[in-house]
Amino acid sequence: MSWKKSILIYRKEILDITRDKRTIISMVVVPLIGIPLIFILLGGFMSKQIEKLEEQRYTVFVVGAEFESSFFGKLIAADEIDFQDFGNDETNARALLEEGDINGILIIPEKGITDQINTVEIRVLVDQSRESGSIVAKKVKAILADLRRDISIKRLAEYDAPESVLTPFEWKVENVATDEKMSGMLLGTILPYIMILLTLQGGVYAAIDMTAGEKEKGTLETLLVSAVSRIDIVLGKFLAVMTVSVISALISLTSLSVLLVYGISYIAGAEDPVGLSLSIDIGRVLLAGLMMIPLAAFFASLLLTISIFARSMREAQTYLIPLMFLVIIPAMMSMVPGSELSDSQAWMPVINVSLVIKDILMSNTDVARIAITFFSTALYASVGLFITMKVFQKEEVLFKV
Amino acid sequence: MIKTSNLTKIFEDRKRGKIVAVNHLNLSVNDGEIFGLLGTNGAGKTTTLRMLVTVFKPTEGTAEVAGFDILENPDDVRKNIGFLSGDTNLYARLTAREVIEYYGGLHGMSRINARARVDELAEMLDLNDFLHQKIAKLSTGQKQRVSIARAIVHQPDLMIFDEPTAGLDPISAKSILDFIRSCRSDSKTVLFSTHYLREAETLCDRIGILHDGELKAIGTLEEILDQTDSTNLEHAFYTLAGLEIQPD
Numbered sequence: 001m002s003w004k005k006s007i008l009i010y011r012k013e014i015l016d017i018t019r020d021k022r023t024i025i026s027m028v029v030v031p032l033i034g035i036p037l038i039f040i041l042l043g044g045f046m047s048k049q050i051e052k053l054e055e056q057r058y059t060v061f062v063v064g065a066e067f068e069s070s071f072f073g074k075l076i077a078a079d080e081i082d083f084q085d086f087g088n089d090e091t092n093a094r095a096l097l098e099e100g101d102i103n104g105i106l107i108i109p110e111k112g113i114t115d116q117i118n119t120v121e122i123r124v125l126v127d128q129s130r131e132s133g134s135i136v137a138k139k140v141k142a143i144l145a146d147l148r149r150d151i152s153i154k155r156l157a158e159y160d161a162p163e164s165v166l167t168p169f170e171w172k173v174e175n176v177a178t179d180e181k182m183s184g185m186l187l188g189t190i191l192p193y194i195m196i197l198l199t200l201q202g203g204v205y206a207a208i209d210m211t212a213g214e215k216e217k218g219t220l221e222t223l224l225v226s227a228v229s230r231i232d233i234v235l236g237k238f239l240a241v242m243t244v245s246v247i248s249a250l251i252s253l254t255s256l257s258v259l260l261v262y263g264i265s266y267i268a269g270a271e272d273p274v275g276l277s278l279s280i281d282i283g284r285v286l287l288a289g290l291m292m293i294p295l296a297a298f299f300a301s302l303l304l305t306i307s308i309f310a311r312s313m314r315e316a317q318t319y320l321i322p323l324m325f326l327v328i329i330p331a332m333m334s335m336v337p338g339s340e341l342s343d344s345q346a347w348m349p350v351i352n353v354s355l356v357i358k359d360i361l362m363s364n365t366d367v368a369r370i371a372i373t374f375f376s377t378a379l380y381a382s383v384g385l386f387i388t389m390k391v392f393q394k395e396e397v398l399f400k401v
Numbered sequence: 402m403i404k405t406s407n408l409t410k411i412f413e414d415r416k417r418g419k420i421v422a423v424n425h426l427n428l429s430v431n432d433g434e435i436f437g438l439l440g441t442n443g444a445g446k447t448t449t450l451r452m453l454v455t456v457f458k459p460t461e462g463t464a465e466v467a468g469f470d471i472l473e474n475p476d477d478v479r480k481n482i483g484f485l486s487g488d489t490n491l492y493a494r495l496t497a498r499e500v501i502e503y504y505g506g507l508h509g510m511s512r513i514n515a516r517a518r519v520d521e522l523a524e525m526l527d528l529n530d531f532l533h534q535k536i537a538k539l540s541t542g543q544k545q546r547v548s549i550a551r552a553i554v555h556q557p558d559l560m561i562f563d564e565p566t567a568g569l570d571p572i573s574a575k576s577i578l579d580f581i582r583s584c585r586s587d588s589k590t591v592l593f594s595t596h597y598l599r600e601a602e603t604l605c606d607r608i609g610i611l612h613d614g615e616l617k618a619i620g621t622l623e624e625i626l627d628q629t630d631s632t633n634l635e636h637a638f639y640t641l642a643g644l645e646i647q648p649d
Contacts, residue, residue: 008506012495019494218490224553225454225489226507227480263631396412 001235005228005263009236014243017206026205031198031252036259047258058103058136061086061093066127074147074365080139096126096278102147104124104136120227180281181363187260188361191288192354194256195249199292200299200327202248203241204320209235212316220398230392245296253289281363292369294377295353299327301384303392309399334358346372349380402559402590403430403453407462410448410614421449423460423612430592430607434548435585438594438604439638445596445614447486450563453592454484480508483552485577486563490548493537497528497547500536501554508555515554522550537607542573549580560584562593566600578604599636610641617641 017023039085059082062075075083083106086093097104105125124140126133153163177185214220223233302323330350333339335359341355352373357367391397405433408426423445430436440446451457453466455475462473467481491500498519505515523529524544531539536547547577552560563582566574580605584591595601601608609619618625618641622634631637 005507005509008503012492012499013501015499016492096543103602164404217493218488219492220491220493221486222504223507224456225479225482226504227476227509227555228507229476306513 001229001231005232006235006239009228009233010239010243011255013206013210013237013240017209017240017244020205020209022205022242023209024333027202027248028251030106030201032255035194035198036255039259050230053131053135057082057132058132058139059084060104060106060140061096061102062106062279063090063093064110065086074150075143081143092309094125100127100130102310103127103130103132105168108142114240127236130230132242140177163250182258183286184281184361187257188358189335190260191253191361192357193257193331195252195288195292195357196295196350196354198252199245199249199296199302200324203296203299203303203345204317205243206244207237207241207300207318208307208310208313208316210241211304211308212310215310217397224398233303234385234389234392236315237304239390241300241303242293242296245299249292249296249356250289253285253292257285265369284360287370288360291353291357291360291374291377294374294381295311295350297381298349298377301381301388305331305384305388308388308391330354340364340367341366341373347376349377353377402432402463403428403592404427404434404467405449405464408449408452408459408464409461409541410445410452410457411460414620421614423452423459426614426616428616430590432590433585433588434606435581435591435604436595437601437608438592438611439598439601440594440611441596441642444611445464445594446611447563448614449611450484450486450561450592450594452476454482454561455479467557478588480555481557481559483555483557483560484563485548485552485560486569487565488563488634489552491536491544491551494535496533497539497543497550498532500547501550504524504551505554507636510555511636518554519550522554526550531588539571542576545569545573546578549577558587559590559592562591564594564596564621566595566597567593582615598638613641 015156057080062072062083063086072083072085075081075265081104086105088110090105090107093102093105097105103126105123107123107125109120109122111120121143124137126137126140128134128137148165156163156165172345175182214223222370224230303320306319306323307316310319327350330348333345333351333354339358341352341359345351345355346369356370356373360370405426405428409421411422414420424447426445438446438449448457452459453464455471455478458472466478469477469481470530471478479515482585486627492503495503501519501522502512505518506512510518519532523532526549527551528543528546531543536544539547554571560581562577565577565581569577578600581591581593593604607619607621607624608632609623610617610625618628618637624631625634625637629637629640631640
């Protein structure tokens with residue numbers, strides 16, 4: 001074995017691969033621009049859609065009681081909902097609701113809301129299979145709550161009771177989590193998954209190009225007949241794939257951290273855009289990045305071992321699809337609500353890294369589990385590399401004779 | 402320079418079972434001679450050469466190449482040979498200079514030495530016009546010249562060529578054949594395989610005829626013609642391969 005030759009191969013592979021547009025796209029453009037762009041566009045589009053749905057004026061038919069001004073005045077005055085009297089024809093109103101011609105029905109008992117003591121039941125019918133359904137329900141509920149309060153106050157006035165009778169107490173929920181912890185929670189959920197995926201994705205093209213690509217282009221035999229051992233070849237290629245993977249992961253870590261911290265309100269589904277003063281502990285982000293190094297090594301060995309079996313780059317891509325699935329599922333562990341790294345999970349490949357990064361970002365630092373995750377992943381990477389070297393010794397694999 | 406003893410290669414094929422590609426081959430190539438290994442497609446030429454350059458391991462037997470045993474010292478064997486075949490292509494995204502320097506480095510040359518050697522080879526093989534161009538941009542002939550430079554960057558005394566002219570246009574093929582001739586004047590040893598009888602006739606000091614993995618004849622052109630009672634190599638080849646000879 002000669003480190004000098006491995007490093008020479010490594011440098012050549014990096015030079016070669018960085019001259020290829022496809023690598024630059026998968027290593028730099030996708031994590032730096034592609035993924036954030038997806039988040040921004042998707043998030044922006046979704047929040048715009050939600051805004052549009054919220055702002056729209058909806059039609060709700062009122063069925064049952066007469067449309068008398070004392071009660072309905074407030075309903076008619078509502079800006080967001082156009083309440084219309086539909087007499088007593090509930091059946092037709094339902095048909096219209098099912099057709100989507102109207103957005104809701106308010107069913108009020110015929111006797112109306114004149115009784116001073118009893119509670120009258122009002123039914124709100126919406127079609128929740130439509131996106132507008134829950135918005136209409138929410139808006140109608142708010143209007144009705146206001147109306148109920150107004151009527152209650154009026155009734156109380158008749159008994160000379162003050163308004164405060166209705167409100168024995170008020171409450172307020174306060175979030176004790178620091179901005180850092182909140183950022184950690186948000187980052188910890190999404191980031192591990194995306195980082196693991198991009199670490200793998202970043203190395204895929206490089207690994208294929210350095211193995212099946214060399215076979216396809218006829219450069220492998222040139223390399224094999226030169227005065228270099230196969231161990232040196234594997235080491236050089238392994239380090240090159242790992243470098244590309246790590247760079248890809250670090251770029252995604254940086255771009256997503258910045259995106260999540262400064263653009264959190266844009267993120268899809270973030271209904272409650274947590275205060276925009278989010279901040280991140282750089283030390284924790286670096287520790288999370290450090291955990292990606294043995295994982296990138298593990299991925300590099302898997303990618304090289306699998307793709308050297310293929311005769312062409314296209315074939316290699318097909319061979320790697322199952323690996324992508326095998327990685328995606330455990331990588332998603334960080335997104336499972338309430339998931340935390342257990343002692344046994346610290347030994348499970350990919351799952352451990354996904355959860356340990358989540359823990360690190362959420363400030364749940366357990367040194368022992370971090371160490372187990374780091375070293376067990378490094379161990380799997382070493383075993384993987386050993387297998388890669390064995391496979392590269394097999395002439396039937398290298399030449400498919 | 403090369404001596405094989407009972408060199409054998411058997412491939413296991415799931416469908417076809419055992420395939421004996423090379424069967425107890427015994428031949429020797431002397432220092433400074435040009436030796437041609439002649440055979441049809443599938444005769445076992447490529448497999449033989451791949452064993453000699455240590456890319457394949459023999460199933461049985463061994464060989465001594467450039468003073469080293471292919472099983473015991475494969476790394477030393479590769480250090481002392483230059484190999485060129487239709488399957489030894491170059492990295493398309495690197496420049497001609499980068500490729501030659503890279504292989505110089507893999508053969509243990511220092512950066513400075515590799516650079517100097519590239520300058521020397523560029524003069525010798527007329528590469529200067531495209532030395533800084535990427536391989537992908539070069540013509541087939543230019544690529545061939547860079548390939549030759551790549552194969553001799555470490556100044557090996559033994560050159561092994563596997564069907565070096567297969568698929569090349571006449572001009573590119575000529576540059577390879579001229580190079581093989583120049584090896585003779587540099588007193589290098591050359592072993593090359595071909596299925597072009599004419600190449601063997603004009604270039605080789607000695608010829609070996611391989612058929613179905615077995616060496617059917619070995620010797621100078623005259624010796625082979627004598628052995629087979631033939632007047633030309635084509636006739637001798639068909640006789641040895643047990644093929645029907647079409648009357649002229």
